[in-house]
Amino acid sequence: MDEDLSDVVRTRIEDRVLEVTLDRPPANAIDLPTSRAMGEVFASFRDDPDLRVAIVRTAGEKFFSAGFDLKAAADGAAVQGEYGVGGFGGLQELPDLNKPVIAAVHGMAVGGGWELALSCDLIYASEASRFGLPEINAGTLADAATIKLPKRIPYHVAMELLLTGRWMSADEAARWGVVNEVLPDEEALMARAWETARLLADGPPLVFAAIKETARAAESLRFQAAMDLVTSSDLPTVATLYSSEDEQEGFRAFAEKRKPVWKGR
Structure with a gap:
């Protein structure tokens, strides 16, 4: 500083x-x-x-x-x-x-x-x-x-x-x-x-990261191009989210009707 x-x-x-x-x-x-x-x-x-x-x-x-x-x-x-x-x-x-x-x-x-x-x-x-x-x-x-x-x-x-x-x-x-x-x-x-x-x-940090990167990338793209970018996991934060422990934890917590424990990994 x-x-x-x-x-x-x-x-x-x-x-x-x-x-x-x-x-x-x-x-x-x-x-x-x-x-x-x-x-x-x-x-x-x-x-x-x-x-x-x-x-x-x-x-x-x-x-x-x-x-x-x-x-x-x-x-x-x-x-x-x-x-x-x-x-x-x-x-x-x-x-x-x-x-x-x-x-x-x-x-x-x-x-x-x-x-x-x-x-x-x-x-x-x-x-x-x-x-x-x-x-x-x-x-x-x-x-x-x-x-x-x-x-x-x-x-x-x-x-x-x-x-x-x-x-x-x-x-x-x-x-x-x-x-x-x-x-x-x-x-x-x-x-x-x-x-x-x-x-x-207290929320899922990997999801927040994916939301922010997706929103930035989509700002200058047409809808389908943006969707293709997300579904292909070409955005680093999306790729990280889709292969993360947190995503599996979210699924398990939903099925078990409990609050998820986010670890950011």
């Missing part, structure tokens, strides 16, 4: 869940060193067999994250500089991340801050949260959001957000399916995020 960033990107581990907290006042903006540090944290999470799920949260009340640090850019920092192993924010380009990641959004998720949340598999938000893509006002492109949003919500809604930079409330985000659930406050938000994280941590 970049020097002196352990207080900016904090981590704690409980019940095989990694909680990552970005704490960079006043707006949790992400500069290049912070992005690299986040990438190292998430790469370590990916590679640690004892960790099953991650929660991404930020400190403070007003901002989830203001995205890329435009003040640093104004001082000469390259917008397209070295973001680190996972790309911006450590997540959106991290290869082979086959574990569930939950975003707990409280406050304003702006530009790259919203893109950070979109890089997660589940998004919970507090009622105080708002989402916006104001990059047009800074003369730049919300690149990841421009790629992702039109695939996740109606095209015309996505384009309105990208072209006008208007704000979206947490309730509207839930209505369009951008977030999974809206919670009344930060306390309820974190309780819900941890409830889901513990549920997933």
Whole structure:
């Protein structure tokens, strides 16, 4: 991790869940060193067999994250500089991340801050949260959001957000399916995020890995091509699952009407 960033990107581990907290006042903006540090944290999470799920949260009340640090850019920092192993924010380009990641959004998720949340598999938000893509006002492109949003919500809604930079409330985000659930406050938000994280941590890790890899591979394929890829076991996580002890354990547990014991092998 970049020097002196352990207080900016904090981590704690409980019940095989990694909680990552970005704490960079006043707006949790992400500069290049912070992005690299986040990438190292998430790469370590990916590679640690004892960790099953991650929660991404930020400190403070007003901002989830203001995205890329435009003040640093104004001082000469390259917008397209070295973001680190996972790309911006450590997540959106991290290869082979086959574990569930939950975003707990409280406050304003702006530009790259919203893109950070979109890089997660589940998004919970507090009622105080708002989402916006104001990059047009800074003369730049919300690149990841421009790629992702039109695939996740109606095209015309996505384009309105990208072209006008208007704000979206947490309730509207839930209505369009951008977030999974809206919670009344930060306390309820974190309780819900941890409830889901513990549920997933007790789930079958090899199945989760196969789900994530299959979803990624299928994104650019027609249905039959994607099905052929899965049924031929050409995806490494699928091949591992189909020859695993865990798959046999799942079958036995179902037949014996008991809870399965997942070993991740």
